[in-house]
Amino acid sequence: MIVTTARVVAADNGRTMVEPSNESGCGGCKSRSVCGVSGLGKYFSGNRKAIEVQCDASVTAGDELQLSMSEGDMLKAGLLAYLLPSVMALAGAGIASAYGWGDAGAVLGAAGGVAAGLLMGRLTGWVPHILAQRKNEYSSKGETP
Known part of the structure; x- marks a missing residue:
């Protein structure tokens, strides 16, 4: 605890x-x-x-x-607040790079991934x-x- x-x-x-x-x-x-x-x-x-x-x-x-x-609730909160947006940022940047949108596209893809990760974490409705x-x-x- x-x-x-x-x-x-x-x-x-x-x-x-x-x-x-x-x-x-x-x-x-x-x-x-x-x-x-x-x-x-x-x-x-x-x-x-x-x-x-x-x-x-x-x-x-x-x-x-x-x-x-x-401790389990604290771990889950950390995963939803930090890990999920980080993984989504990498995914967004990777997708933008795969489509050949260049560095600016990768930055926008990463920003979109962070926003999507935060939104997904919020939409789970989970509260510690x-x-x-x-x-x-x-x-x-x-x-x-």
Whole structure:
């Protein structure tokens, strides 16, 4: 399971808007002062957006939730978001080159392939399952994330 903490922004009828906590993914790392990834995290940290998750617990704005997702869902999301458009871009460029449309045609074919791959990923209708629980529910059940 991939687990993170999020803060509730708004809650209504089982649908909860949450935004990620302010700590970076490598906030506990001992070598963050010399790490390039840590610097990128600080640079992009202002781009956090709230997402909607389903939460059956009664929560209010300001509460902290534990969000978890299975590794399989994360892999499938990555394949749909990155691999499918990349493969379609190569296919589009290859088809354009096969028809002899030159370099400009290959670029347009690749752009069309990326667009088709993103559209195909969107049309699958698949959404990863994110489990939202109050942050202290793990300790009350004796489980660890």
